[in-house]
Amino acid sequence: MNAFLKKEWMEWNRTGRSWILMLVFVLFGIMNPALAKLTPWLMEALSDSLADTGLVTTAVQVDAMTSWAQFYKNIPIGLIIFILIVSGNFTAEYEKGTLIPVITKGLSRWSVLAAKAVFLYGSWTVLYAVCFGITYGYNAYFWDNGIAGNLFFAAAYTWVFGIWTVALLIFFSAVSKSSSQVLLGTGGAALGVYLLSVFPKLDAFLPARLLRGLDLLQRAKSPGDYHANIAAAGLMVLLCMVLSVGCFDRKQL
């Protein structure tokens, strides 16, 4: 498995995927406080033209919460970009036939799947941590992060949502033949769960709620309110992995 992980890392660097994703998440990390910081200046610059239309602007107060609100708006976009870029991680190997020499050389299919899963979960974790860390650092420098309640719980829950999405991607990669099928499956399942969460009774158990970290920061919810969502996401991740192993084992390469 270590050999395959090393191969994945070398391939990611050579294809530039690691650098593109790192750049995106670093940019999002900087953009969150930057947008908050620039908001008063933007409002002031636009005040004259807004006044012409009858809108009166008052002094805008920004703090760490403004930046965190931006973080929770941007991170789903970051996750979508991550999924788009890694969607061909398995299927490109099926299409090119590159897994055949590896599978026939004594590396079990389970090891290949495990290595790819570890790599994808690890990449999401590192990229998410980088984005969170940058925003946290700037917020601490410009304002005070103490204003946000349950900061680390909110961050961890959003990370779990990302892990759940990556698990879906791995499952659809194990059953699909092309990256478009993977994207359709992962996107469709995530959208389906998001739409179902419109119903409050279902929302209490669906992973979609984990994305609403702002409720925790504003202390409108407590970390305990998300236990059912965490448990559901954990079970779905486990189920996706078990099904992926079974399907990947039977997959005709």
Add this chain to the structure above:
Amino acid sequence: MLIINHLTKHYKGSSKGISDLSLHVRPGDIYAFIGHNGAGKTTTLKCIAGIHDYETGEIRIGGRNLRENPLACKQVTAYIPDNPDLYEYLTGIQYLNFIADIFKVSAEGRKERIKKYGDEFEITASLGDLISSYSHGMKQKLAIISAMLHEPKLLILDEPFVGLDPKAAVVLKGMMRKLCDSGGAIFFSTHVLEVAEKLCNKVAMVKDGRLIASGSMEEVVEQGRTLESIFMEVVNDVGTD
């Protein structure tokens, strides 16, 4: 070394596949597997390599059942597909080290074998280049070197001479003979019947997924005739039955 008993494999939604195929490749054998396009050669080789599952029958490698001990079987086997699909974004040496890592080949062992086979195929100087810059023949050479890194006892080759330059083909034939002289065995498919006749001590012919002739080259090819004429005759005879 390799025993195939009543192997049957068919693809879903297709009549193609193999039916009730039985063969025995003994240590020291260079066994040619010949047949027309779509006869079932690659399917058979892929079943032996563990890429395809099969419906019925049994494959034993080195006395072990492939279904029950797939990893142990693969540890003594090397399979080279007809199309060398390698990781284009790795360099030649990175790919060889990756394969050596999978087989847990020692640092000394891999260094020695990469040097030896790299020099024989005259590819050592290009091992630092990206595989994406390699020609088909160079990729084939790299695939052969990667297959030899763990010193396999059984070589399964699908059209191994396609894309190789004449010198590399001679080197490969030499390597095949050396492996068999040291107690290994080779089972390979080919359309080049002259090569099969000169190189192999055994031959099997397959048509529409069924074995139509097999045995030692002397048994199959009668005196004064060629493998090509026998092949054409046997294939046409079976076709008109």
